[in-house]
Amino acid sequence: MGFEVLKEKIKQSTVKVKIAVVQPIDKEVFKALKVFCDAKLCHFILVGSSNIIHREAKQIGLTDYEVVNAADDKTASAIAVSLVREHKAGVLMKANVSTDVLLKAVLDKESGLRSGRLLSHLIILARDNGRFLGMTDGGMNIQPNLDEKVDIINNAVKFFHGLGIQEPKVAVLSATEKMNPKIKTSFDAEHLIERSKKGDIPSAVVYGPVAFDLAVSQRAREVKGVADKIPYDADIILVPDIICGNSVAKALIYCAKLHSGGVVLGAQCPIILSSRADTAQERLYSIMLGIMQCIPS
Amino acid sequence: MGFEVLKEKIKQSTVKVKIAVVQPIDKEVFKALKVFCDAKLCHFILVGSSNIIHREAKQIGLTDYEVVNAADDKTASAIAVSLVREHKAGVLMKANVSTDVLLKAVLDKESGLRSGRLLSHLIILARDNGRFLGMTDGGMNIQPNLDEKVDIINNAVKFFHGLGIQEPKVAVLSATEKMNPKIKTSFDAEHLIERSKKGDIPSAVVYGPVAFDLAVSQRAREVKGVADKIPYDADIILVPDIICGNSVAKALIYCAKLHSGGVVLGAQCPIILSSRADTAQERLYSIMLGIMQCIPS
Numbered sequence: 001m002g003f004e005v006l007k008e009k010i011k012q013s014t015v016k017v018k019i020a021v022v023q024p025i026d027k028e029v030f031k032a033l034k035v036f037c038d039a040k041l042c043h044f045i046l047v048g049s050s051n052i053i054h055r056e057a058k059q060i061g062l063t064d065y066e067v068v069n070a071a072d073d074k075t076a077s078a079i080a081v082s083l084v085r086e087h088k089a090g091v092l093m094k095a096n097v098s099t100d101v102l103l104k105a106v107l108d109k110e111s112g113l114r115s116g117r118l119l120s121h122l123i124i125l126a127r128d129n130g131r132f133l134g135m136t137d138g139g140m141n142i143q144p145n146l147d148e149k150v151d152i153i154n155n156a157v158k159f160f161h162g163l164g165i166q167e168p169k170v171a172v173l174s175a176t177e178k179m180n181p182k183i184k185t186s187f188d189a190e191h192l193i194e195r196s197k198k199g200d201i202p203s204a205v206v207y208g209p210v211a212f213d214l215a216v217s218q219r220a221r222e223v224k225g226v227a228d229k230i231p232y233d234a235d236i237i238l239v240p241d242i243i244c245g246n247s248v249a250k251a252l253i254y255c256a257k258l259h260s261g262g263v264v265l266g267a268q269c270p271i272i273l274s275s276r277a278d279t280a281q282e283r284l285y286s287i288m289l290g291i292m293q294c295i296p297s
Numbered sequence: 298m299g300f301e302v303l304k305e306k307i308k309q310s311t312v313k314v315k316i317a318v319v320q321p322i323d324k325e326v327f328k329a330l331k332v333f334c335d336a337k338l339c340h341f342i343l344v345g346s347s348n349i350i351h352r353e354a355k356q357i358g359l360t361d362y363e364v365v366n367a368a369d370d371k372t373a374s375a376i377a378v379s380l381v382r383e384h385k386a387g388v389l390m391k392a393n394v395s396t397d398v399l400l401k402a403v404l405d406k407e408s409g410l411r412s413g414r415l416l417s418h419l420i421i422l423a424r425d426n427g428r429f430l431g432m433t434d435g436g437m438n439i440q441p442n443l444d445e446k447v448d449i450i451n452n453a454v455k456f457f458h459g460l461g462i463q464e465p466k467v468a469v470l471s472a473t474e475k476m477n478p479k480i481k482t483s484f485d486a487e488h489l490i491e492r493s494k495k496g497d498i499p500s501a502v503v504y505g506p507v508a509f510d511l512a513v514s515q516r517a518r519e520v521k522g523v524a525d526k527i528p529y530d531a532d533i534i535l536v537p538d539i540i541c542g543n544s545v546a547k548a549l550i551y552c553a554k555l556h557s558g559g560v561v562l563g564a565q566c567p568i569i570l571s572s573r574a575d576t577a578q579e580r581l582y583s584i585m586l587g588i589m590q591c592i593p594s
Contacts, residue, residue: 127552138472142479175435175543182439185540212547220551243482244541246472250509251545254517255424256553 032283138245172208261285329580435542468531469505558582
């Protein structure tokens with residue numbers, strides 16, 4: 001499985017998903033939009049400064065799109081959220097707006113997109129071996145507690161089910177596979193495995209604590225003598241906090257050059273929260289991930 | 298600068314460093330030792346099960362080495378430590394012994410290698426652009442406080458001075474470059490920069506908070522509009538805790554395939570704490586890093 005496989009699935013789907021894009025301004029965003037429009041993979045509603053949007057759209061040759069004018073970032077966010085509430089869009093996408101501003105609109109108790117579940121961020125990385133690696137939560141929940149981690153895992157597991165992976169393997173990340181009472185995540189792993197056994201995390205295998213190498217390398221598991229206990233790579237890595245998740249993901253993107261996309265799960269619709277520094281390709285992959293949540297897998 | 302440059306420096310040095318190796322058993326360790334022996338880069342004292350050591354040494358064709366027999370891991374660790382105390386060895390190297398057992402011998406108040414400074418782990422990664430990236434502390438201090446972080450930075454800075462980098466740039470890692478009162482490392486950065494200004498971290502530039510991408514990518518800094526404020530890549534990344542440091546380093550090693558070596562600093566001698574899953578090459582680089590601390594830069 002890789003992003004090319006996703007693209008094929010989206011192409012073959014009869015559902016044409018509508019995406020509300022908040023404040024598209026820079027050329028990288030428009031490059032991504034154009035690829036989808038040209039391939040007729042989805043439909044875009046662009047919300048923001050209509051002058052800039054029309055200018056950039058014209059310059060890059062984007063034709064098939066709608067525009068809703070908005071005076072500023074806050075207004076654009078609120079309008080895009082309302083489009084989802086009114087079922088005029090199925091996916092929400094952040095462009096040149098700060099995450100804080102967009103999430104404030106999403107989390108608004110009156111007019112937002114809360115579904116009763118915790119919102120969480122999932123990054124999907126395409127590994128060299130053709131597998132997807134999910135990492136959560138490196139974008140949203142700063143230091144989640146154990147109940148929140150159950151929600152974060154479930155959001156990611158549900159996403160993987162949507163990709164057709166029936167029983168994703170969820171590794172609870174730590175610095176070592178050994179129980180160390182001084183390392184808090186040792187207890188996290190114990191607790192989350194227990195919760196999984198109780199049925200709180202259905203259709204997934206939760207295991208850990210594991211160090212990163214054990215989650216991604218059969219060779220490391222063999223050398224460390226845990227290959228019997230852990231005979232598989234992780235599909236999803238649960239990180240302890242936002243700094244760890246953000247840093248590991250960025251190390252994989254910037255240094256390992258892994259293709260990646262990010263999506264926020266747990267709201268009334270998938271939310272694409274790409275970073276200001278993302279390339280057009282990264283945006284493409286994030287858009288695909290968002291669309292995947294709206295079409296039958 | 299890369300590991301090849303280090304090798305040249307070691308070759309050209311007139312000082313022949315002695316390394317006490319604790320419990321060398323597997324073939325990967327002996328492969329590394331042989332490279333150094335053949336090139337006459339240093340001298341090894343192998344401490345552990347002498348039967349196994351002689352058998353493996355013979356098999357790989359290792360000739361120039363000393364052996365001190367030890368019945369078990371604990372004894373081997375204690376003997377190796379005493380060799381350093383008696384100035385018979387200048388570097389301590391972990392082979393097939395658990396980190397905990399070796400560090401217990403190192404940290405023994407009576408017979409260990411304490412120097413009054415905090416011990417900390419530094420991993421050195423050779424980036425594609427030819428620069429070394431130090432990451433600390435992903436191997437030893439689980440959740441260091443701010444005073445300990447000052448020591449951890451100073452250990453790494455001193456190491457970089459030894460590599461000939463006069464004023465290393467130290468990035469305090471976070472999930473964003475923005476001050477966020479909910480993210481503890483925002484305050485860490487503020488405090489550590491203050492300590493640096495007071496002279497507690499001499500001959501270094503401490504900055505932050507920064508997300509990983511800003512520490513390693515000029516493009517990310519430009520897109521996020523901080524290229525003026527941060528016009529350089531980091532030499533050293535201070536991670537908030539062991540899980541983050543361990544995971545980011547392993548992501549860079551296992552997925553970005555960066556060459557790396559690790560060393561423990563702050564004791565009476567450099568300590569090479571390579572992981573059980575390290576390859577011969579990773580061990581080579583760690584040995585070089587240890588030797589570099591014993592020869593004039």
